[in-house]
Amino acid sequence: MKTILGGFAVLVVLSQVAWAADGAAVFEKKCKMCHSIAGVGGPMAKNGGPLDAVGAKGEAYIKEYVKDPKSKKADSKMPKANLSDEDLGAVVSYLMGLKK
Numbered sequence: 001m002k003t004i005l006g007g008f009a010v011l012v013v014l015s016q017v018a019w020a021a022d023g024a025a026v027f028e029k030k031c032k033m034c035h036s037i038a039g040v041g042g043p044m045a046k047n048g049g050p051l052d053a054v055g056a057k058g059e060a061y062i063k064e065y066v067k068d069p070k071s072k073k074a075d076s077k078m079p080k081a082n083l084s085d086e087d088l089g090a091v092v093s094y095l096m097g098l099k100k
């Protein structure tokens, strides 16, 4: 019985780690070229700037911004990020988790 419970706990922890890593992976693939986190960014990171503190703007703001930047800022230079709902949720959670 103990072993079964222990195995279950490990599974839960592992799935959370995998899920948390997803948002970071989405960032790496879809956002990093124009943004930076912890001072590390892609070739155009100067354009989008750091996203370390963007969580302070709130989850709803980030979600809507990433889905359709012009809905939040009419002259936004960020293109729509064509993400699945899953990837969008993951990357938003990731950004929310960065703020102190």
Ligand code: HEC
Pocket: 026, 027, 030, 031, 032, 033, 034, 035, 044, 047, 048, 049, 051, 054, 057, 062, 065, 066, 073, 075, 076, 077, 078, 079, 081, 083, 091
């Ligand atoms: C092609 C470049 C580019 C890509 C790719 C990109 N962004 Fe942006 N992003 C920008 C630029 C440029 C701005 C600033 C827009 C402006 O003010 O005109 C911005 C702004 C933002 C903002 C608003 C920041 C604020 O302070 O209001 C958020 C949030 C954001 N980006 C998140 C993301 C996420 C998440 C991804 C990946 C899914 C992503 N961006 C991909 C260029 C990009």
